[in-house]
Structures are given as C-alpha cells and as structure tokens.
Amino acid sequence: MTSLAILGVGKVGGEAAFLSAALGLVDEIVVYDVYEPLLRAQVLDLQHTGLDVAISTEMAAMRDADIFVFAAGTPRTPAIKTRADLLEANVPVVERCSRHLQGFSGVVITVTNPMDANNYGLWKMLGIDRRRCIGFGGQLDSARFARFLKEAGISGPAWVLGEHGDHQVPLFSKTGADPGVGEREAILSRMRGASMEVIRGKGGTVFGPAYHIAMLIRTILDDRREALPCSCVLDGEYGLSNCSLGVPARIGREGILGIEEWDLDPWEGAKMAEAGAFVQTLCRRFDV
C-alpha cells in the first residue's frame, strides 16, 4: 500500500493529486489545505472520478505517507517579479509544515516557491537525511528549455540546473551544439519569463508542474534510479554547501541516491556559481 500526502491542494497540489490518482500511482492520497471549503471541494471532485484510490484528510496520516508533497503557500501573480520575492510570505508556511511533519520517514518533494530555499528550510527544520528532501522544478525548467532549443533548431538532451528561478542554468554543452553566448543569453532570458506568460493568462502554471511532479513520484515509487534535475541540499558538490540547488540526481525509492557531478563549460560554471551564491543568501533565512 503506497500513500501520497499533499499539503496545499490549490492549483498545483490539486492537479498533482488528480494526476497521481488518474495514473494509478498510489493507493491512498492524504490531502490538507487551510482553506476548508477548497479542501472539501477537492476531495469531492477526486471522489467523483470514481477512481480506485482512498482519499483522506487526516493531517496526522501525512506523517506516515511514503511521499509528502509540499505545495502550500502563496504563488506569484503578475505583480510579483521573481520566485525569490515569495520568501517572506512562505517562510511561515514552511515552519508550520515542519511542525506537522516531525517524525516523517518518507521522501519530501518541495514545490512551494522559492523552492530551493524552502527545500533547504524544510530539510533543516525536519532534521532528516538530506537525501530524503527533493526540490521540484528542474524537470519543468528542462521541458521549457527543450521547447526553446527545438525552436532554435537544436536537438539533444535538455538539462537545466541551478536555481528554480532567474538564476537557472541551461546546459547547452549537453546538447552538443553551441549557439554562441548571445543566443544562449537570449534563450535564457526567454526561459526566465516562460512561466509568467502562463500566470498572466490563466492565473498560475498547472499542467506542466503537475505532470512533472507525477513523473517524479513515479520515479521514486518504481525505484527507477534514473537521473533527473532536482534541487538537492548540497554538501560540497559543485563546490557549494549551505543551500539546495538544482543538480543531476539519481532518484529512487529512498529519495536521492546520488548526485552526479558533471563537467560544465565556463559559461555554465560561472552561472552555476552565481546561482549558488544567490540561493545561499535566501537559505540564510533558515539558518537563524
């Protein structure tokens, strides 16, 4: 019996619950949201699918889940320029979440922005092994990168490391084609604005995040042991510590099985160092 817990069943948490049920990934989904009418509506809507999945709203049952998805808190509106600007709004939500989750022994997936800092904060407050805290966002950034590469006539694997935010690091070196620094910067600039176009049009990104969260859940539960771009609490990898940052990580049933240290070209290496320094400043918020 596999159990998935989702805290915050708004746009992303709700859709991730639905997709996990529709794809038959788990036997039970435990959901909770501070906004009671929404919670009730999401539970009913899930039940009305008739899918063979147990739905619970027992907050205490979250602690016993195999996977816990943290998707509660404030999202961006067009008035909020960067994901990092959500830090102060969402720190209290991270704190409340960690209090509820003390004693959790499964795998955490952090979604709430600024995701890298919040993943670091949850890890610190829960006091669990860093391999059990996975920050989600790199798969989504990589899917967006793949689209821009295709438009530029470049094929090959699309990997994005670094911050899930303005300091994201697309790995052009992995594609086998170098469009030059000018074109790299132009593509990066479009990637930085990719989600805001969706937020402006429909109030938030939903299908992209929910789909890739479901794929991450499947990778964990099936113990696929494959490398994905995930935010991991670093301990010297890529020359960085005291932060959680997007890196290639082998993911399986126990969470992060290993972090792969890839060679980056000079442009990527400089961007990665900038991303690390930037996210470290956000993570310091959790070091006090």
Ligand SMILES: NC(=O)C1=CN([C@@H]2O[C@H](COP(=O)(O)OP(=O)(O)OC[C@H]3O[C@@H](n4cnc5c(N)ncnc54)[C@H](O)[C@@H]3O)[C@@H](O)[C@H]2O)C=CC1
């Ligand atoms: N990492 C990623 O790739 C992505 C991250 N996000 C982030 O995920 C978060 C959620 O986004 P949306 O679902 O669009 O927002 P939303 O506003 O639709 O849903 C958030 C939900 O959290 C609930 N909530 C707030 N505080 C809570 C608490 N203490 N306990 C339980 N529930 C609580 C709210 O009532 C609301 O229903 C945002 O921070 C957003 O920026 C969104 C998309 C992708």
Ligand SMILES: O=C([O-])CC(=O)C(=O)O
């Ligand atoms: O951009 C946002 O605020 C939501 C998000 O993280 C994404 O869709 O990548």
